Amino acid sequence: MLSQKENHPHPMVLPVGTTLDRYIMHRQYAFAFATGELSQLLRDIALAGKIVHREVNRAGLIDLTGEMGQENVQGENQQKLDVIADVRFRRALTFGGEVCALISEEEEGIIFTGNNNGKYVVAIDPLDGSSNIDVNVSIGTIFSIYRRISPIGTEPTFDDFMQGGQEQVAAGYILFGSSTMLVYTTGHSVNGFTYDNSLGEFILSHPDIKSPKDGSIYSYNDGNLNDFSEPISKYLASCRERQYSARYIGSLVADFHRNLLKGGIYLYPSTPKNPNGKLRLLYECYPLAFIAGVTGCLAVNDTEAILNIKPASMHQRTPFYIGAPKMVEELMEYIKG
Numbered sequence: 212m213l214s215q216k217e218n219h220p221h222p223m224v225l226p227v228g229t230t231l232d233r234y235i236m237h238r239q240y241a242f243a244f245a246t247g248e249l250s251q252l253l254r255d256i257a258l259a260g261k262i263v264h265r266e267v268n269r270a271g272l273i274d275l276t277g278e279m280g281q282e283n284v285q286g287e288n289q290q291k292l293d294v295i296a297d298v299r300f301r302r303a304l305t306f307g308g309e310v311c312a313l314i315s316e317e318e319e320g321i322i323f324t325g326n327n328n329g330k331y332v333v334a335i336d337p338l339d340g341s342s343n344i345d346v347n348v349s350i351g352t353i354f355s356i357y358r359r360i361s362p363i364g365t366e367p368t369f370d371d372f373m374q375g376g377q378e379q380v381a382a383g384y385i386l387f388g389s390s391t392m393l394v395y396t397t398g399h400s401v402n403g404f405t406y407d408n409s410l411g412e413f414i415l416s417h418p419d420i421k422s423p424k425d426g427s428i429y430s431y432n433d434g435n436l437n438d439f440s441e442p443i444s445k446y447l448a449s450c451r452e453r454q455y456s457a458r459y460i461g462s463l464v465a466d467f468h469r470n471l472l473k474g475g476i477y478l479y480p481s482t483p484k485n486p487n488g489k490l491r492l493l494y495e496c497y498p499l500a501f502i503a504g505v506t507g508c509l510a511v512n513d514t515e516a517i518l519n520i521k522p523a524s525m526h527q528r529t530p531f532y533i534g535a536p537k538m539v540e541e542l543m544e545y546i547k548g
Contacts, residue, residue, distance in 0.1 A: 231257055231393065231404045231413035238397075248309045248330050249356070249381060253395065255307030256354060257413055259300045260385040260393055263337075263352065264406060266295055267344065267387045292344055293317055296337035296352065304333055311359055312367035314525050316494060321372070321525075327364055331380075332357050332371045334494040340462025349388035351464025355498040356381040372493065372525060376518035382498035384464045394420070394468070396505045417472075422506040425537040426474025427455045430466045438482035442545040447478075449545075463490065467499055467533065471506060476534030476542065481513070488512065488530035492522055496531050509539040513546055 235250045297317040304310040304324060311329035313322050316336045333356055340350040358380050359371045383395025391406035393413050403417030429450045436444065450457075458475070460466050466477050481488045490496055500510035500517035510517040510533040520529060532542055 229415040231415070234402070234404070234415055249397070251307060252304075252309040252331055252333075252356065253381065255303045255309065256300070256383075256385075257393055259303035260352065260391070260413075261406065261411065262299045262303075263292075263296050263385070264387060264391045266292065266299070267350070290338070290341040290344065292350075293338050293341045296341075300335055300337050300352070300354075312371065314372055314493065316491060316526075319526075321367065321369065323366065327366055330358060330363060332359050332367055334372060334497070336491070336494045339464050339495070340460070343460070343462050348462065349386060349460060349465035350462050351387060351468075352385040353464060353495055353498050354383055355379055355494055355501070369525075373522050375522060376492075376497040376500055376520070379497060379501050382501040384468070384498065384502075386464050386468050388465060392416070392468075394502065396502050398501070398505060401502055401505045420471065420506050422471050422503075422508045423474030423535055424507065426470065426476065426535040427453070428458050428470055428473060428475030429455050429478070429538075430457070430459045430470060430475060431478040431480075432459060432461070433457070435480075435482050438484065439480050440546075442548060443478065443480045443542075446542050446545040463495060463499070470534045471503075471508065474535045474538075476532065476538040478542070479531045481530045485528065487528045489528060490531045492517075492520060492527040492529050493525060496529055496533075499533060503533055507536065508534055509536045511539060511543060 232254060235253055294317065297315055301313065301322060304313055305326070308326050309329050310324055310331050310333050311326050312324060313333040313335060315322060333354055336353040338350055339353055343350050357371065357374055357378055359367055360374060361368045361371050381395060381397045383393065386392045392403050394401060394403040401420040402415060403420060404413035405416040407414050429447065431447065458469065469475065470477055479488060479490050496510065496517050503510045504518065512520065512530040532539055
């Protein structure tokens with residue numbers, strides 16, 4: 212039996228909390244295929260996240276900020292940290308042995324790891340919002356995990372990545388902000404882990420996240436307002452009339468994370484410049500929509516739920532609206548007219 216002192220320990224010896232490794236081990240029974248491979252894969256992602264956390268935090272000291280001077284497959288200027296994060300996650304997933312292939316925002320085609328016995332494929336945006344690093348603003352990583360459908364032992368195929376959002380076995384993001392957080396789900400609950408620099412461990416800080424059903428925050432790029440359709444413009448006007456708070460960071464992970472916890476809606480509609488939308492379906496919209504569904508949020512484009520969209524290409528884009536269900540439903544009423 213604990214003594215009275217042990218029942219009320221000094222603040223300096225309070226329990227550290229549950230580490231990510233321990234949580235994954237204890238929750239392995241909740242995975243669809245509880246044989247340990249998915250657990251190891253999540254640890255590999257966490258390891259790469261720790262390394263990118265280190266690079267982000269010292270970027271200004273060792274000249275890692277700014278552009279590389281070349282474009283990625285999306286036609287966007289690559290930042291130095293884009294390339295570094297892409298390499299770090301690719302190496303971690305390759306050396307971990309559980310992933311047979313991955314696709315990345317930074318690469319045009321499938322990246323084969325050589326682990327043809329690996330049971331999983333991963334779609335990843337290694338560093339979302341990386342241009343914000345120059346001004347010390349939050350950025351993040353988004354990932355989506357599928358169990359391969361091609362025969363184990365053979366080379367993975369395009370079809371392994373075209374299964375659709377409903378077939379994700381896990382998804383998550385890592386937010387590099389005032390603190391670094393890893394948030395993930397296997398479809399049962401969404402849990403957030405905050406990185407403790409002194410221990411080098413992710414510690415459970417946000418168990419079983421549930422999002423508010425309504426909110427008063429709206430997030431969009433105001434510079435595109437004149438290019439939005441009339442229904443979108445009318446909805447945004449109604450938000451201003453009700454004096455909702457406009458909050459836009461320009462990093463999808465950061466905007467989504469804030470609205471997830473506080474209640475709000477994120478909008479990235481189509482425009483004449485981007486008639487199919489700008490955000491990528493497989494490694495941005497699918498994983499966040501999967502998380503949203505577990506926490507009670509909604510994620511849609513102009514016509515259907517994001518997870519119901521049938522993928523056709525690796526870098527497919529879509530309009531994207533995600534957030535508190537009441538806000539998303541109201542927006543859809545405007546769109547349907």
